[in-house]
Structures are given as C-alpha cells and as structure tokens.
Amino acid sequence: MTTESNGPIARIVRATTKVEPNEIRATVLSFAFLFMLMLAYNILKPVRDAMASDWSDPEVATLWTINFFISALAVSIYGLAVARLPFKYLVPGLYGFFAFSFLAFYAGSSAVEDAVLIEKSFYVWISVFSLFHISVFWSLMSDVFSKAQAPRLFAFIASGASIGTLAGSSVPLFLASVIGTQNLMLIAAAILVGIIPALGYLQKLKVTELGNENVQVDLNEQQSIGGNPFAGFTLLFKNPYLLGIAVFILLYTAVGSFVYFELKNILEVFTRDERTTIWAGINTTINVIAIVTAWFATGRITTKLGLAKTLALIPVLVAIGLLIVAVNPIMAAIIAAQIVLKGGNYSVTRPGREMLYTVVDRETRFKAKPVIDIVVYRGGDTITGWAFAGLTAGLGLGLGVVAAIGAGIALVWAITGVYLGRKFEKSADAATASGESS
Structure with missing residues (x-):
C-alpha cells in the first residue's frame, strides 16, 4: 500500500x-x-x-x-x-x-x-x-x-x-x-x-x-566478478596506465601534505578556538568554490580544455601559489594555496580523475581502483608526512624552501596529469573508431 x-x-x-x-x-x-x-x-x-x-x-x-x-x-x-x-x-x-x-x-x-x-x-x-x-x-x-x-x-x-x-x-x-x-x-x-x-x-x-x-x-558485488582477491595489486603493477593514476594520486597527497603541514605550523601562534574558526573559514570557502565551480564551470572546463589540460590545471595553479609562498611565506598565501588545492580537487581534478577509469574493464574498476584510492592514498599520506617532517625537523629547512620543493612536486603532478589525459584521449578515440568500424 x-x-x-x-x-x-x-x-x-x-x-x-x-x-x-x-x-x-x-x-x-x-x-x-x-x-x-x-x-x-x-x-x-x-x-x-x-x-x-x-x-x-x-x-x-x-x-x-x-x-x-x-x-x-x-x-x-x-x-x-x-x-x-x-x-x-x-x-x-x-x-x-x-x-x-x-x-x-x-x-x-x-x-x-x-x-x-x-x-x-x-x-x-x-x-x-x-x-x-x-x-x-x-x-x-x-x-x-x-x-x-x-x-x-x-x-x-x-x-x-x-x-x-x-x-x-x-x-x-x-x-x-x-x-x-x-x-x-x-x-x-x-x-x-x-x-x-x-x-x-x-x-x-x-x-x-x-x-x-x-x-x-x-555488499559483496566485487566478489561476483571472480578472480584472485589480490588481483587489484597485480593489475596495478602490470598496467602503466594504472601506475600513472597511482602516481598522480601519490603526488596529490604529497602536495596536500606539504600545504597542510605548512598551514598547521603557521597557525601555532593562535589559540585552539581561533584555529578552529580559521580552519572552518577555509573549509567554508573551499566548499563554496567547489559547489559553484562544479555546477557552472567543470563541464565547460573539461569540454574546452580536454582532459589532459584539465588534470594539469589545478596542479599548475597550486605550483604558482607555492612559489608565491616560497618568496613571501605569509599565512594568507598558504591559505590561498590550500583553498585552490582542495576546492580545485573537489570540483575539477577529482571528476577528471574519475573519468580515467571509464576506459578500463570492469575487473579493473572493482579491484584496482580500491587499491589506488585507499592503499595508495592513505599510504601516500604516511610517506609524504614523514618526508615533510624530515625536511623540517630533520634538516631544519624553513617554510620558504619547503614551499619551493612543494611547487616542484606540483609541477611533476601537472606533467603526470597531461600524460594520463593524453593516454585517456587516445584510448577513447580508439574505442570510438572501433565502434564506428564494427
């Protein structure tokens, strides 16, 4: 009824x-x-x-x-x-x-x-x-x-x-x-x-x-496709395209870790409540930018630039922001880099990254993607967190120098995005040509 x-x-x-x-x-x-x-x-x-x-x-x-x-x-x-x-x-x-x-x-x-x-x-x-x-x-x-x-x-x-x-x-x-x-x-x-x-x-x-x-x-849909439960790791290491996606995510976590740690450190002078308010303001700004961009601009950006340039767009902007921090390491510049990184990832980079999986088979999507999205992502946080700690606490490098290193990583991230975007476009073109000829 x-x-x-x-x-x-x-x-x-x-x-x-x-x-x-x-x-x-x-x-x-x-x-x-x-x-x-x-x-x-x-x-x-x-x-x-x-x-x-x-x-x-x-x-x-x-x-x-x-x-x-x-x-x-x-x-x-x-x-x-x-x-x-x-x-x-x-x-x-x-x-x-x-x-x-x-x-x-x-x-x-x-x-x-x-x-x-x-x-x-x-x-x-x-x-x-x-x-x-x-x-x-x-x-x-x-x-x-x-x-x-x-x-x-x-x-x-x-x-x-x-x-x-x-x-x-x-x-x-x-x-x-x-x-x-x-x-x-x-x-x-x-x-x-x-x-x-x-x-x-x-x-x-x-x-x-x-x-x-x-x-x-x-809840066990992944099991319905059969095969070795560890096949995700095998698929990842045997496929250069998937390795490229893993590297892309690893570089994103590296840049994100660098920006997060720099922001964490520059906020030490504030009280706990003040820091909470600042972080909330940053998150609110990120969310507004992400929502507005996703509704009105993401589709246009991807269509106009193509996936290769779309995947490189935010990394390049973040690299520019970190170079500004390297020259003038003030809180406003670091906050701006965080907003561009996170807001751009949510609205532009991540949707583009998810498109990369549309040219792989079903087993890859179910088995390799979780390895990349969880193991590589969380593992990347761990590795790059220690890398930042080594640069600051270990080598005693200052905020400006570390920001310059982060900018270099962001540029490598952009280059990886261009590589993946071009590989995707070739695969998509090949699939279209195959469909037309059949």
Whole structure:
C-alpha cells in the first residue's frame, strides 16, 4: 500500500525533480539523512585540524602512520561485520557506535586535565569515520531504493551532501569562539544520535510506500566478478596506465601534505578556538568554490580544455601559489594555496580523475581502483608526512624552501596529469573508431 505526501516540501520536490508521490517521504528523509551526516562530519573536521598545530611535524606524521594501519584494520573488521550481521542492524549499529565514540571523546577530553592522548586518538578516529560515513550511506540507499528508482532519485539525494558540507563548515566558523571547540564534538555526536531513529522509519517506508521489500543491497558485488582477491595489486603493477593514476594520486597527497603541514605550523601562534574558526573559514570557502565551480564551470572546463589540460590545471595553479609562498611565506598565501588545492580537487581534478577509469574493464574498476584510492592514498599520506617532517625537523629547512620543493612536486603532478589525459584521449578515440568500424 502506498500513500501520497501533499505538504509544501513534497510539492516543491515534485515540481523540481522526477520523484513520484509515493517516493516523497523516503527521498526527503534520505536527503535529510545525508545532510545531517555531512553536517556532523564537517563540524568535526576543523576541530581535528585545530589540534594538529599543538604537535610537532614528527608527531603528526606518526599519527598519519597509525591512521593508515587502523584504517586498514577497520575496513577488515567492517567486512567481517557485513558477513555476520543483518544489514538493517549493521547501519544503525555503525552510526550509533561512532556517535557514542564522539560522546566518549568529549567526556574524556573534558574530564582529564592532560588530554593529549585523547586528542591524538580523536585526530585519528575522525579519519576512520570518514572512511565509512558516506560509503555506508550509499549502501543503505541501494538497499532502500530499486535500480529503477535510483537514476531518478539519487541526484536529488546527493545534493544533501553539498548543502550539509557547506552548513557543517559554517557551524564552527560562527560558534567555535562562542561555545568553545570541545563543545562542537557534543553537537556532532548529538546529530549522529538523532539520525538513528530515522533509519528505522526509512526501512518502514521501503515496504509501506516504496514497495521495495524484495530489494536487497549486494555488499559483496566485487566478489561476483571472480578472480584472485589480490588481483587489484597485480593489475596495478602490470598496467602503466594504472601506475600513472597511482602516481598522480601519490603526488596529490604529497602536495596536500606539504600545504597542510605548512598551514598547521603557521597557525601555532593562535589559540585552539581561533584555529578552529580559521580552519572552518577555509573549509567554508573551499566548499563554496567547489559547489559553484562544479555546477557552472567543470563541464565547460573539461569540454574546452580536454582532459589532459584539465588534470594539469589545478596542479599548475597550486605550483604558482607555492612559489608565491616560497618568496613571501605569509599565512594568507598558504591559505590561498590550500583553498585552490582542495576546492580545485573537489570540483575539477577529482571528476577528471574519475573519468580515467571509464576506459578500463570492469575487473579493473572493482579491484584496482580500491587499491589506488585507499592503499595508495592513505599510504601516500604516511610517506609524504614523514618526508615533510624530515625536511623540517630533520634538516631544519624553513617554510620558504619547503614551499619551493612543494611547487616542484606540483609541477611533476601537472606533467603526470597531461600524460594520463593524453593516454585517456587516445584510448577513447580508439574505442570510438572501433565502434564506428564494427
């Protein structure tokens, strides 16, 4: 049995999307669910980053190393949970676990006079949370909506992420100096706790309004293509094109690490609450630029420049920014480099990078891509974090010299992007010619 929603929100959604009347409640609830997830996560991000300025470069590099291994362990534990727990219990259990963990961090940091160990644990734990909060949400969506509904509804639902990201980064910007950084943990935990009851209602709507009681998410889809579970590593090391993508991501993490560490260090003179506000302002600016660029410019940039120049665009801009930092190492220049790097990656570089996978076969997408996106990315953070610490704490190099090194890495990143873009264009042209001749 299905029911129709006739409220003002329902009428707006029906007028602007292809949502059917019986899908309104589930779609709006899913949109709100994703909005709240991104709201909570983006409240916590500047809280985490503000802590880093209290620690030395080797200490942060150590935390990044710990994060690499804990992330790998967490993914394995999640895989075990997927195999043993019903999905309807797995999702609320996971979000509930993270919510109460943030409550525990809040209580612990408030009760202990020297909370350095707790804060370092929180710093790592946020990165673990970032591995799961969105991927599990989309697994849930695949369990609630049918394959026929997904193409019509998922774009609208996904817009909740953009709005939630922008709103979440704005909360610390205005509240960190008012209520204190620690209390932001409490707000984020309360948001996560608040969405758990909605999960039960969403499962109810799946049956009563969507009529999808027979829809079940396939969390083991990767296994359906068969083959060696370690084939992703084999595919990566045997394929120059895939190695190029891995190098491209490794260079991105290297540049990102250099900019992050330089920003962390230059913010040491500010208080924790001031740093949280600054990081929130940076994140808000990045999100605004990313959203506006993605909506109005990314497609035009890719079409006009081609993929090779598109992949090189942000690396070149970042290289210029880091050269400016090398000449005049002031905070405004470093913040500008961070905004260009992250905002450009979200709106231009990452969509272009994802296009690179469209010319490879299905096994490669399922097996090699996770190796590149997780192992190479997280491993790159670890390696380049220690490289930066070696340059500063080890060799005693200053901000300007390190920025110049970062600019050189960014130029190599740009060259790699040009190489990959040209390889992609040749593969795409060959596929088009083959299709026309057949």
